[in-house]
Amino acid sequence: MTVSSAPGKVYLFGEHAVVYGEPAVPCAVERRATVSVSLRDDDHVRVRAEDLSLNGFTVEYSGSTGGRPDVDVPAPLVEAAMGYIDAAVEQARDAAGAPDAGFDISVESDIPLGAGLGSSAAVVVAGIDAATRELGVELSPREIAERAYKAEYEVQDGQASRADTFCSAMGGAVRVEGDDCRTIDAPALPFVIGFDGGAGDTGALVSGVRQLRERYDFAADTVSTIGDIVRRGEELLADADPDEEPTEELLSELGGFMNFNHGLLEALGVSSRSLDSMVWAAREAGAHGAKLTGAGGGGCIVALDPTPESQTGLRFTPGCEDAFRAELATEGVRVEEPPTTDGETPATDDSSAEESA
């Protein structure tokens, strides 16, 4: 068995605009998806993904019901849920030249789903790493990032940038502009995350911005102004000492840019009432800045605050379900120790989906 994990991310700046070739700076955070993979001696794939819940219900799969989920879940939703794992399996088979390889796969994750913290990218990155290693192939993190991007691009019908997958594979702070992907130095920023318990529909939100941008010059200008904010934000990071605590001056300037970035995302229609109220709660509690992160529509905001105040303020904010601090994850995809006790062996119980290759 091979076990790999990969981190989620927050966007310091630049989501959505990155889809149209503007730069973005996502930062990996210490919330990880862990994927365990064992090679099978047939061509079947069996998946256990206990954290998977969609629209308020949990999807459970049973091998004993002939590969159909044992709850009343419409097939398209199951396909949507399983799409990222399937795409990761296809990428691993392709990388190893083993089109008929079968796997037992188990996914565990402490990244909320569909909430802007890049759960899909983390699952795909960790899945490709574990499955290729099981097939005796070791890809570099950059190669994993490229394959994970292809997987996300396919599942999201062409509406994906390289940002989430590159950040998850490499860890740390990164800069992505089109197909130019780099890691950058950044000090340990004091991220606080607020989560409204909900999720946004990434595809629909990206389409909404695309339509606005095509229809109105001022919406296209809004997207390129986000790019301008990112470029100025990068200059601030480049001037900072990555080995020192960030200064108040740096935090307050970065925070101001985050506030500006949030305002423009709000103008593009991708915020929501609960995201806005969490953003304001963090600011009122003294955060240097706050913005939504990821696709928006619901899910998470990220604030910069070295004190406990924002977290406390968020906890008392109606609509905020969880507030937590998120350390910058300096490590991207990595191999984990497989569990030792028999009882924890993944994907061998009945709550799994099984399908033919």
Ligand SMILES: Nc1ncnc2c1ncn2[C@@H]1O[C@H](COP(=O)(O)OP(=O)(O)OP(=O)(O)O)[C@@H](O)[C@H]1O
């Ligand atoms: N623990 C998990 N087990 C199995 N599949 C998962 C898991 N976590 C995420 N996924 C897959 O990722 C999908 C969510 O991806 P989506 O891109 O909509 O949101 P996100 O990546 O969390 O947020 P964003 O892309 O805005 O940062 C889920 O519907 C599921 O298919």
Ligand SMILES: C[C@@](O)(CCO)CC(=O)[O-]
């Ligand atoms: C909205 C978006 O910019 C970020 C989603 O985490 C989409 C993408 O970059 O693929």
Ligand SMILES: [Mg+2]
């Ligand atoms: Mg995603």
